[in-house]
Amino acid sequence: MTLTADRAMNIARVLTESLPYIRRFAGKTVVIKYGGNAMVDDDLKNGFSRDVVLMKLVGINPVVVHGGGPQIGRLLERIGKQSEFIQGMRVTDKETMDVVEMVLGGQVNKEIVNLINRHGGPAVGLTGKDGTLIYAEKLRLTRDQEDPTVNVPEIIDLGHVGKVKQINTRIVDMLVQSDFIPVIAPIGVGEDGQSYNINADLVAGKLAEALGAEKLILLTNTPGLLDQEGKLLTGLNAAQVQSLIANGTISGGMLPKVQCALEAVDRGVKSAHIIDGRVEHAVILELFTDEGVGTLIRQENDF
Numbered sequence: 001m002t003l004t005a006d007r008a009m010n011i012a013r014v015l016t017e018s019l020p021y022i023r024r025f026a027g028k029t030v031v032i033k034y035g036g037n038a039m040v041d042d043d044l045k046n047g048f049s050r051d052v053v054l055m056k057l058v059g060i061n062p063v064v065v066h067g068g069g070p071q072i073g074r075l076l077e078r079i080g081k082q083s084e085f086i087q088g089m090r091v092t093d094k095e096t097m098d099v100v101e102m103v104l105g106g107q108v109n110k111e112i113v114n115l116i117n118r119h120g121g122p123a124v125g126l127t128g129k130d131g132t133l134i135y136a137e138k139l140r141l142t143r144d145q146e147d148p149t150v151n152v153p154e155i156i157d158l159g160h161v162g163k164v165k166q167i168n169t170r171i172v173d174m175l176v177q178s179d180f181i182p183v184i185a186p187i188g189v190g191e192d193g194q195s196y197n198i199n200a201d202l203v204a205g206k207l208a209e210a211l212g213a214e215k216l217i218l219l220t221n222t223p224g225l226l227d228q229e230g231k232l233l234t235g236l237n238a239a240q241v242q243s244l245i246a247n248g249t250i251s252g253g254m255l256p257k258v259q260c261a262l263e264a265v266d267r268g269v270k271s272a273h274i275i276d277g278r279v280e281h282a283v284i285l286e287l288f289t290d291e292g293v294g295t296l297i298r299q300e301n302d303f
């Protein structure tokens, strides 16, 4: 294939535009959450893996946290089980927990590790149990009751769903220092050794905070955070996000995403981005171009 003048100009423009970003992010950690909904086909998975390897090659330290909600759903369906989701979290009984551990810690984790390695790697897969990376405790959500005379909120029991109690970064630090790309499944371990299913966005946010990451990138299946007309919203602060939750604009799986993005930037991560993982090379476009893509959430005082 010969290079047309237009294509050559485009390549040259992207390469030169990326230089200041490469310099700025070299040596910094970027946590990328790869959602199950963004793993839709082989081209996208290969593109994602290439982007991660390219980041490593230019001196950035990528740390991947992956989801796999649709993949868990498919295996549950095959064994005749249906999941209920409450506030974006899968209600997880013992049998579902076994499936979650098998799919996230096994199938999905090893597929991503293998893909990154095939594109140059080197990647190493972990769950939150390895090196007690993710110490978890039971998550209890509260549902505000309709009746104003009852002022104790209802507690919702989600079974084996956890929240991050503590991140022990030692194993990730060791891997990053030895130039490996850690690929992490969002399974935590509790006090008495039990497994917890944790929403991958929440793990990515807490990990970004614990690692002092420069950026948190959440790859999903929408162009970013959308308003009720489907228009892309960006540059949001905490108050704006709260009002979008209150009026129902943000719901389901987008809830944990915006919540963890806000918390991460509040606790030192420079910026969080919710971007469309269905766009090829979305990670590189976000990192290395002036325009960026998707929804940016920044520290309050940066506006």
Ligand SMILES: Nc1ncnc2c1ncn2[C@@H]1O[C@H](COP(=O)(O)OP(=O)(O)O)[C@@H](O)[C@H]1O
Pocket: 035, 036, 037, 038, 067, 069, 219, 220, 221, 222, 224, 225, 226, 227, 249, 250, 251, 252, 253, 254, 255
């Ligand atoms: N305001 C919103 N903007 C964009 N997506 C939203 C919004 N509110 C709810 N969603 C839903 O959140 C989904 C993304 O969350 P989720 O399905 O958990 O993705 P992932 O598997 O990538 O974590 C979108 O596909 C969309 O259905």
Ligand SMILES: CC(=O)N[C@@H](CCC(=O)OP(=O)(O)O)C(=O)O
Pocket: 034, 035, 036, 037, 066, 067, 068, 069, 070, 072, 088, 089, 090, 100, 161, 162, 186, 197, 198, 199, 200, 201, 253
């Ligand atoms: C508690 C909870 O909901 N855990 C998620 C973990 C996987 C995940 O977060 O996957 P995505 O990022 O692809 O949605 C689940 O069981 O689906």
